[in-house]
Amino acid sequence: MNHTEGFFPGADGVELYYQAWQPAEPAKAVLIIAHGLGEHSGRYQNVVEALVPQRYAIYALDHRGYGRSPGQRGHINEWAEYREDLRRFVQMVQEKEAERPLFLMGHSMGGCIALNYAEYYPDGLQGVVASAPAVGKLDIPTPLAVMSKLLSSVWPTLSVSSGLDVEAISRDTAVIEAYQNDPLVHDKGTPRLATELDKAAQETLARAGEFQPPLLLLHGDADR
Template identity: 45%
Template sequence: MNHTQSYFEGFDGLPLFYQRWFPDSSPIHEILVVVHGLGGHSDLFKHGVRCLVPQGYGVYALDLRGHGRSPGQRGYIQQWLEFREDLRAFLQFIRTREQVETCFLWGHSMGGTISLDYALHYPESLQGLILSAPALGQIGVPAWKLTVGQVLSRFWPRFRLKVGIDHSLSSRDLTVLAEYATDSLRHEYGTARLSAEFFKVVRWIDRNIDRLEVPLLLLHGDADGITSPQHSRSFFQSIQSVDKTYRHYPNSYHDLHADLNYMEVISDIASWMAQHGRRSHPLSLPLQCLALN
């Protein structure tokens, strides 16, 4: 597997960290771009990388501004469009480097909100949208913290608090939870402005979801205690597009890509992308996953 990491310019010139994983020799069929959630970073999708790259997919992932190896105050943005336009700059950067027509976007948790907002603004750049445990409504943050954030956004936008999410609800895999606990790239902070901008964009998405043109795969664990599976189901039912697919996983927690049944989840993603892409050969199932250093 060919792995590179470097920086690209965000929409305003801010250097943002990214990673790229490609097969050593086999031809690339499609590219998958991954967007992590609040407090996360691009290293957290290793199961998806090691299982999808052997199938001929190229994978790109970035660290959002204020996250991981990218600069910026942890968990802070001035406007939501910073996330959207950074993602647009990232996809444009990828297209200048790779001679591949098909691009899928996978957003997890808050990354799902970012990805859905992007797809509603720039549908022409995507062949498919994958949302796993998207943050589209009720989230596992104490209500008083959300209220404080929205009140202070106008007067003290950089005010920050630990969001208070119970990370034991992220995965049933105790090894994963132990890795999370010692991961220096993760953070647990949200700022007043981010809180206000998040709920503003969620309201905008609710008003504009009937404009969604991109084929959609929505995934959620039934035991997710961080984002609401019930809201995902009702949200999915409200989408008018014919090309939409919903997968739910009994007993699964929030980080589906790192839960005990991650192979089932990644297989579902691979099968859906194979149906919506321009592959020159059939998908090989069961998936054969490489080890990562």
């Protein structure tokens, strides 16, 4: 297995971090991973270790404001930044991997990014894997939703806790401990991220009937 790291220009020229894993033999297909809220591309070693020996090449990016990519932690100005960053990443991977079949995977917030991307840019995707995607009306208490919308207008960059329940990310205590001890993981978010994610989650579900690529949807039976 060969591991490489690098940066690529995002939607507005910001240099975003990515890493890639190549099998020893020529890859039969390519998987791009979009990580979830608070985490980064390095948290998918289980996927890498399972698929690279099966001759899948894997590419994963750190979204702006996450991992080794620049930007205020957990902040975007608008949802299109995530979607267009991913578009440029996909284009870069396609140039590197020529005619190999390309699949896209996203988890949680990354699942929403992946599904939303595929609704806008389905061409070239052989399939999409969405793991517990954040789509539909998010479970945000009404007072908090109202406050987020207000702050998104007057103080969009206010850094607050994302409210992610770490104990709910896995039944495996080792996974939880690794998450808690990971220096690249953070719990930051902003009012603008909250309102943009909520809008994107609802838009993505509303457009589900337009979805074109084959889709594998995964969801834990105890996920809340």
